[in-house]
Amino acid sequence: MRIEVNGIAREVCSPARTPLLYVLRDELGLDGAKYGCGLGQCGACTVLVDGAAVFSCVTPLAMVQGKRVTTLEGLGTLDRPGALQRAFLEEQAAQCGFCIPGMILRAAALLAANPHPDDAQIREALQPNLCRCGTHMRILRAVRRAARA
Amino acid sequence: MNRAHARNAAGAAIALALVGSCATVEHAAIGPLAAPPERSGFDRALVERGAQLAAVGDCRDCHTARGGEDFAGGVALATPFGKIYSTNITPDAETGIGLWSEAAFRRALREGVDRGGQHLYPAFPYDRFTLTSDEDVHALYAYLMTRPAVHRRAPANRLAFPFNVRSFLGIWKALFFRPGRYRPDPSHDAQWNRGAYLAEGLGHCGSCHSPRNALGAEIASRDLDGGEAEGWHAYAIGARSQAPVAWDVESMRAYLRRGWHARHGVARGPMAPVTRELARASDADVRAIAAYIVASMDGRSGAPREPPAPRAPSGSSGERLYEDACAQCHDGEQTPPFGGIALARSIGVSGENPRDLVNVILYGLAAAGTETAPIMPGYAGAMSDAQVVALVDSLRERFTRKPPWTGVEASVREARAAGPSIAAQPAGGAGTDPALVTERR
Numbered sequence: 001m002r003i004e005v006n007g008i009a010r011e012v013c014s015p016a017r018t019p020l021l022y023v024l025r026d027e028l029g030l031d032g033a034k035y036g037c038g039l040g041q042c043g044a045c046t047v048l049v050d051g052a053a054v055f056s057c058v059t060p061l062a063m064v065q066g067k068r069v070t071t072l073e074g075l076g077t078l079d080r081p082g083a084l085q086r087a088f089l090e091e092q093a094a095q096c097g098f099c100i101p102g103m104i105l106r107a108a109a110l111l112a113a114n115p116h117p118d119d120a121q122i123r124e125a126l127q128p129n130l131c132r133c134g135t136h137m138r139i140l141r142a143v144r145r146a147a148r149a
Numbered sequence: 150m151n152r153a154h155a156r157n158a159a160g161a162a163i164a165l166a167l168v169g170s171c172a173t174v175e176h177a178a179i180g181p182l183a184a185p186p187e188r189s190g191f192d193r194a195l196v197e198r199g200a201q202l203a204a205v206g207d208c209r210d211c212h213t214a215r216g217g218e219d220f221a222g223g224v225a226l227a228t229p230f231g232k233i234y235s236t237n238i239t240p241d242a243e244t245g246i247g248l249w250s251e252a253a254f255r256r257a258l259r260e261g262v263d264r265g266g267q268h269l270y271p272a273f274p275y276d277r278f279t280l281t282s283d284e285d286v287h288a289l290y291a292y293l294m295t296r297p298a299v300h301r302r303a304p305a306n307r308l309a310f311p312f313n314v315r316s317f318l319g320i321w322k323a324l325f326f327r328p329g330r331y332r333p334d335p336s337h338d339a340q341w342n343r344g345a346y347l348a349e350g351l352g353h354c355g356s357c358h359s360p361r362n363a364l365g366a367e368i369a370s371r372d373l374d375g376g377e378a379e380g381w382h383a384y385a386i387g388a389r390s391q392a393p394v395a396w397d398v399e400s401m402r403a404y405l406r407r408g409w410h411a412r413h414g415v416a417r418g419p420m421a422p423v424t425r426e427l428a429r430a431s432d433a434d435v436r437a438i439a440a441y442i443v444a445s446m447d448g449r450s451g452a453p454r455e456p457p458a459p460r461a462p463s464g465s466s467g468e469r470l471y472e473d474a475c476a477q478c479h480d481g482e483q484t485p486p487f488g489g490i491a492l493a494r495s496i497g498v499s500g501e502n503p504r505d506l507v508n509v510i511l512y513g514l515a516a517a518g519t520e521t522a523p524i525m526p527g528y529a530g531a532m533s534d535a536q537v538v539a540l541v542d543s544l545r546e547r548f549t550r551k552p553p554w555t556g557v558e559a560s561v562r563e564a565r566a567a568g569p570s571i572a573a574q575p576a577g578g579a580g581t582d583p584a585l586v587t588e589r590r
């Protein structure tokens with residue numbers, strides 16, 4: 001099956017019912033997205049499909065055929081981080097870091113739809129993503145910072 | 150409701166206004182109290198009883214804005230005639246009902262008239278509250294008058310002419326409103342009658358669960374035949390119920406109190422706050438309502454105890470979506486709340502209208518705070534409209550023996566346009582322990 005990931009057409013062999021999360025991590029080696037719950041309830045697996053934030057752990061591969069998938073790796077690299085990644089680095093918005101890729105992708109979807117969200121809108125948009133270490137305030141500052149840039 | 154209906158309604162209203170303006174009965178103002186009643190003057194047990202009745206009436210849901218104080222009003226209700234804002238029913242002297250005597254309060258519930266003598270819009274369902282007994286009005290008054298007073302004026306209604314002329318409501322009332330107490334039916338027992346009194350009156354189930362005519366009045370002959378509320382379909386819960394599995398009183402009672410049932414489904418959309426409130430109602434009252442509703446549903450023949458077996462898979466694309474995305478929860482070993490309901494048991498699939506199923510597929514089921522309740526992720530981002538339609542059609546085909554739905558594409562488009570806010574209601578019910586529900590002081 002052929003899917004488009006981060007702008008590149010990729011051929012994948014996983015069965016059609018495989019959750020996108022496993023295809024990304026195991027077959028394509030893109031391990032930005034994390035397995036947190038497997039239920040679509042924690043957001044650690046968040047990626048973009050045609051620009052919309054989805055839980056990749058409950059999205060079967062077949063569902064994204066013909067659609068554009070964007071992962072953390074598609075937003076920038078260590079040498080050339082994207083705007084959101086720069087903002088998270090500048091705000092040091094991470095503790096264990098497990099929720100962060102999901103948070104960044106969810107924020108990316110928000111800023112694409114609403115480039116200048118207010119605080120309430122940021123909180124509402126990030127509501128599906130959980131952070132257990134408690135770095136929420138830094139995450140909010142990072143998103144605000146990226147929005148201002 | 151579409152523009153044609155609104156135009157017809159406007160034309161009808163104007164004609165009626167011109168012809169029947171003498172039908173607008175003027176009511177006298179009831180003088181204000183000198184000051185809001187002393188809280189200590191109300192018996193504690195009476196206030197507690199009022200709290201339980203207010204839970205049945207779901208006053209809090211319409212009269213409390215999101216993030217606002219209890220009963221301070223300001224909730225916008227979108228109607229085909231414009232926007233109506235709920236009023237402040239805290240005992241504030243200036244912006245609430247603090248200077249309303251019990252007689253004025255009773256008249257509002259029974260006749261839809263405010264203290265000043267003006268007609269109230271039937272968005273406040275006095276067409277149902279009119280059934281309420283003196284004793285229950287007395288308790289409700291005690292409860293509301295002992296809530297914290299909040300100084301907050303409701304925004305002005307945004308209604309187009311002629312709907313913004315309150316005196317024209319006299320015509321609406323003359324056509325559609327019959328004030329009067331509940332009359333017990335001697336052919337049924339006391340519990341049924343208590344249930345009927347509550348469900349048809351204070352509980353105002355029919356306000357959502359009955360169809361309405363072009364002028365927004367419930368169609369009397371079609372009580373509980375199904376209706377619409379805030380982007381969701383309120384299923385028929387009377388003789389026309391399409392429930393795939395027969396309810397009994399205990400399962401209905403548990404569903405109404407807890408907000409979900411492992412063998413029937415989960416209350417979401419505008420029903421979620423209803424079950425959240427019913428968790429505070431008295432168990433006897435909820436049981437009575439359950440008895441009445443179940444008896445109403447049993448009016449139809451052939452309600453099976455178990456749903457029909459699913460048809461064999463046909464290999465359609467919609468079916469593959471079910472197998473790949475849904476079956477892991479909905480056809481696994483776990484039952485609700487830890488797994489999805491077997492779809493053959495779900496009114497979402499057997500119901501008369503696909504809208505609620507579409508809403509849940511797109512936006513999921515939100516977590517119920519700290520309560521144990523079913524949850525589900527939404528698929529709005531991952532699925533295209535065509536995929537949702539294929540899935541919905543395949544579920545209907547596979548898990549029911551009912552005819553296919555029409556208008557599924559339109560339903561999906563409308564659900565997308567409505568956006569995730571329609572699913573943003575916090576989930577309801579008492580979870581596993583009603584004792585955990587406490588009144589905010």
